Amino acid sequence: MVEVLTHSRIAMRQTCPTKEWLWYVERLRPREFSWALSIGTAWHTALEVWQKGEADEDGAVAAGLATLDWIRPESEEEQYKLDLERARVEVLIRVAIRHFQQRNLIAVEHQFELPICNPKTGRKSRKFILSGKIDAIAEDENGVLWIIENKTVGTGLETFRETFGLNNQYSLYYYAVSQLYDKPIGGVIVRSIAKTRTEPKRKGGEIVESWNAYKQRLWEMYEADLDRYLAEDIVIRTPEQIKQFQEELWMETQERLWQAKTGVVRHNLASCNLYGGCPFKPLCLGVTDARETLYYTASQSHDELTLNETA
Numbered sequence: 001m002v003e004v005l006t007h008s009r010i011a012m013r014q015t016c017p018t019k020e021w022l023w024y025v026e027r028l029r030p031r032e033f034s035w036a037l038s039i040g041t042a043w044h045t046a047l048e049v050w051q052k053g054e055a056d057e058d059g060a061v062a063a064g065l066a067t068l069d070w071i072r073p074e075s076e077e078e079q080y081k082l083d084l085e086r087a088r089v090e091v092l093i094r095v096a097i098r099h100f101q102q103r104n105l106i107a108v109e110h111q112f113e114l115p116i117c118n119p120k121t122g123r124k125s126r127k128f129i130l131s132g133k134i135d136a137i138a139e140d141e142n143g144v145l146w147i148i149e150n151k152t153v154g155t156g157l158e159t160f161r162e163t164f165g166l167n168n169q170y171s172l173y174y175y176a177v178s179q180l181y182d183k184p185i186g187g188v189i190v191r192s193i194a195k196t197r198t199e200p201k202r203k204g205g206e207i208v209e210s211w212n213a214y215k216q217r218l219w220e221m222y223e224a225d226l227d228r229y230l231a232e233d234i235v236i237r238t239p240e241q242i243k244q245f246q247e248e249l250w251m252e253t254q255e256r257l258w259q260a261k262t263g264v265v266r267h268n269l270a271s272c273n274l275y276g277g278c279p280f281k282p283l284c285l286g287v288t289d290a291r292e293t294l295y296y297t298a299s300q301s302h303d304e305l306t307l308n309e310t311a
């Protein structure tokens, strides 16, 4: 059976081969709810319908927020969290739509599948293919293509920019577009907007600001300091960087074949406690009944291709 490699899958194996195995091969997902994933889905859905010309600003907001409708709060605290995130994501969507530059889009949510070739011989892998979903592709008046990525950012924009040089996702998309289109590529336009931690005003512990007043305050906060919260940056990849990407992509396939041959899936213990801890720690620690109680089995391996991937 041919296996699909995406940026997320390759990156997860770099983090930890066992984590990637549990996620993509066994399709285990933590039962614990992820706000980051839900907000990312709402944001991407809104921008997708807007970019496709299927909805105006209000319609895009409605489409984005509708992705959160399945959430059923079971306490006042959960209801507050839901209302808070709905207000925040609505403001993010409206600010982005009003300020992201309009471009001539020739593709939106473009999903691709490409062979993976040995860069030395040109031979195609029989076991692996490369896949992904690009937020949008624009063509300018000179016939140059631009890859567009829409991101919500939890850190400040300056910190986020520090990731551009070594981000493999941009190299992968650059390579993919160079294979799909016979046109020059200008670069990747990373459209980003910073999330906020601001909450409604309180007095004596009680909330004293309506949700509409809160949204208006957030809106004014973004508008007053737009450069701090919103950016469109151009990221370039050189032919040498794309060549290196191709070589490493082929190496990725060879390492996976070796892993399958030996039957040994390595544990990267240096990753277990990063970013709040790996969700599979209970499994690796051998906690009794962890598999049955803490995880469910997803129907598909690649959430990043079937869902609107998180920011």
Ligand code: SF4
Pocket: 015, 016, 017, 018, 019, 267, 268, 269, 271, 272, 273, 278, 279, 280, 281, 284
């Ligand atoms: S807990 Fe550690 S070893 Fe286990 S999957 Fe996560 S990162 Fe890998």
